[in-house]
Amino acid sequence: MTDPFKQLHDAMEEFSAERDWDQFHSPKNLAMALTVEAAELQECFQWLTEAQSQELDEKQLTAVRDEIADVQLYLIRLAGKLDVDIEAACWAKMEKNAEKYPAEQVKGSAKKYTSFMSNR
Structure with a gap:
């Protein structure tokens, strides 16, 4: 920690x-x-x-x-x-979120990643 x-x-x-x-x-x-x-x-x-x-x-x-x-x-x-380790866990989760929520696909949208996964 x-x-x-x-x-x-x-x-x-x-x-x-x-x-x-x-x-x-x-x-x-x-x-x-x-x-x-x-x-x-x-x-x-x-x-x-x-x-x-x-x-x-x-x-x-x-x-x-x-x-x-x-x-x-x-x-x-x-x-x-x-x-x-909270900080390490947060950085790892941010990386996962960046993969799940690519800016070019989700910009301006509050939808969950599962709603656009089929578009990938």
């Missing part, structure tokens, strides 16, 4: 150890907690229009920051449990 993920991983390890929470942090439980935090992030935008979601007030933005941090911290903790 690379910096800053390594530093955050180490801090999360220490935080959990101080509270004896490692017993609860199985990959399954962390993945489940991650989905809860992602839902809490979605809740920050629930009922907002597209325009409102792009112009959050300071209270809304603070809540969004907190939920983004929660999501990221659970991802870092899960990655640490499974020995996944």
Whole structure:
């Protein structure tokens, strides 16, 4: 795991150890907690229009920051449990996405790659 993920991983390890929470942090439980935090992030935008979601007030933005941090911290903790290098995984996934979504075929489209695969 690379910096800053390594530093955050180490801090999360220490935080959990101080509270004896490692017993609860199985990959399954962390993945489940991650989905809860992602839902809490979605809740920050629930009922907002597209325009409102792009112009959050300071209270809304603070809540969004907190939920983004929660999501990221659970991802870092899960990655640490499974020995996944987040940065390397992200770069590898970007390469896969570039292959699945060639710019010349998908530019301006939100369709899933399976809808245009037959055109390749």
